[in-house]
Amino acid sequence: MVGRLDLLPSAGRRRPSHHRRDGIGGRQPGPGFPAHYSAPYAEMWNDPSTLMNAYNATGNKYYTLAFVISQGTCNATINGDTPVTDSGWNNAINSLRAAGGDVIASFGGASGSELASCGTVAAMQAQYKKVIDQFNLTRVDLDIEGGTLDNTAANDRRNQALANLQQDYAAQGKKLDVDYTLPVSPNGLESNGVALLQNAKSHNLNVNLVNIMTMDYGPAMDMGQAAISAANGLHSQLGQIWNTKTSAQLWAMEGNCPMIGVNDTSAEVFTVQDAQELESFAAANGIQELTFWALSRDNQGSSGTAQSDHQFTNIFKAITGGGSTPPPTGGTTPIHGYGGKCVDVAGANSANGTPVTLYTCNGTNAQQWTHSGNTLGALGKCLDVTAAGTANGTKVQLYDCNGTNAQAWTTGSNGSLVNTGSGKCLDDTDWSTADGNQLQIWTCTGSANQSWTLG
Structure with missing residues (x-):
């Protein structure tokens, strides 16, 4: 038996209807994700306030929204019964992003109907594009x-659709990471999971990570060690596909998702000690993501194991240090350009x-930049490529420091500043010297509008 993530809530626990309001939506862009992070599954049949309640209680900034499903029709909805324009969830996403966090939308689950x-x-x-946008x-x-x-035919359609979307968004200067969450045994993926990933590769789908459900194996076992064993097995399997x-790089393609506390098989119990062992293993090996099923279980009354409230969240968030990257510190200097x-x-x-932007030098704090490591900061925030875009013309903005490659800059030839995430250079758009001209990233050319001097 292999793991599963349940979709539907217990009887009588449908989400309150007063949250079914259509709204403008989660238009505020998120900051993206650091190289390593924890993103527990937040059940979307619960009240949207659970998202910020968890953030306020723990400081953990990243969550996986479960689930977007179709319930048998080609129409993506929240929990199968709520439009994705629902203002309650869109506002909750915006609130988390305003605090420097971000979300992953999860499609599918054990009990719901994915867009197959x-x-x-x-x-x-x-339908994927509707939700993403x-x-x-x-x-x-x-x-x-x-x-x-x-359903191999649906898996093939899905991989083609997602690969197409990655290409379309890249052409717009946007980024779309695709994660797969798949069941495992303690030895790794089953053959159908391997086949799905092989198919993804055949369509040139860039799979960001494979998140394994380390739960519900059947017999009693040490659940922490079983999760570690499955991770080792996955590492070998990924190496055979992406050889x-x-x-x-293979470890960085991994995620790990236990069910905290008592599993569906009651003999299996994932304890706080198991969580500590798994977090230490993940941190030591460079695993990208830790998550768990599920946020509403993270208390002793629900998990069925000895714990304090939010203890699993607090253990797993250590993989990201429990928060965002602090802004760069040290002396400030202007950056002179074209x-x-x-x-x-x-x-x-x-x-x-x-x-x-580019503006007449005036000595104000808006033009005083701190250079620390590979980050550049002003006014307590960081120089950031919008939505971690990689296409020519993607604009540059100020955003909460988060340690992502969208905020990593290195010094290149001819005074250029090269963004690590895109490999492209900070560029004065259209060679304009007009005050207020917003900067962008562009293929490095060594030209004068990509030459910058600190100080």
Whole structure:
């Protein structure tokens, strides 16, 4: 027997109808994700306030929203009964992003109907796009298990649709990471999970990570060690599919998702000690993501094991250090660019998403930048490529420091500043010297509009 993530709540625990309001949606872009993070599954049949309640209680900034499903029709909805325009969840996402966090939308689950009912690649692609655009996502999770995992025709359509979307978003300067959540035994993936990933590779789908459900194996066992054993097995399997990646890159493709406390098989209990062992193993090996099923279980009354409230969240968040990257510290300096003008935070506004522009040098704090390691910061925040985009023309902004490659900059030739995430250079758009011209990233050319001087 292999793990599963349950979709539906207990009888009588449907989400309150007063939250079914249509809204403008989660248009505020998120900051993206650090190289290593914890993103517990938050059940979307519960009240949307659970998202910020968890953040306020723990400081953990990243969550996986469970689930977006179709319930047998080619129409993606929250929990199978609520439009994705629901203002309650969109507002909750915006609140978390305003605090420097972000979300992953998970499609599928054990009990719900994933978009396998969409009979064509185009129809499936349109439904994924509807959700991605509504929530302004840079990362999605596909929880494929049970009969859905054996539907090879639907798996092929899904991989084609997601690969198409990755290409379309990249052309717009946007990023779409695709995660797969799959069942395992203590030895690794079953053959149908391996086949799904092989198919993904055949369609040139860039799989960000494979998150394994380390739960519900059947007999009693040490659940912490079983999760570690499954992770080791997955590492070998990923290496057989992506055989040009290094060992470190393969570990960075892994996620691990236990069911905290008593599993569906009551003899299996994932304890806080198991969580500590798994977090230590993940941190030591460079595993990208830790998550668990599920947020509402993270208390002694629900998990069935000895714990304090939010203890599993607090253990797993250690893989990211429990919060965002602090802003760079040290002395400040202006950054001079094309036409003798300075890199400037528009209007001296420290709000997330404020454009970073070229402006007449004036010595104000909006033009004082701190260079620490590979980050550049002003007004307590970091120089950031919008939505971790990689396409030419992606604009540059100010955003909460989060340690992602969208905020990593190195010094290149001819005074260039090269963004690590895209490999492209900070660029004065259209060679303009007009005050307020927003900067962008562009293929490095060594030209004068990509030359910058600190100081």
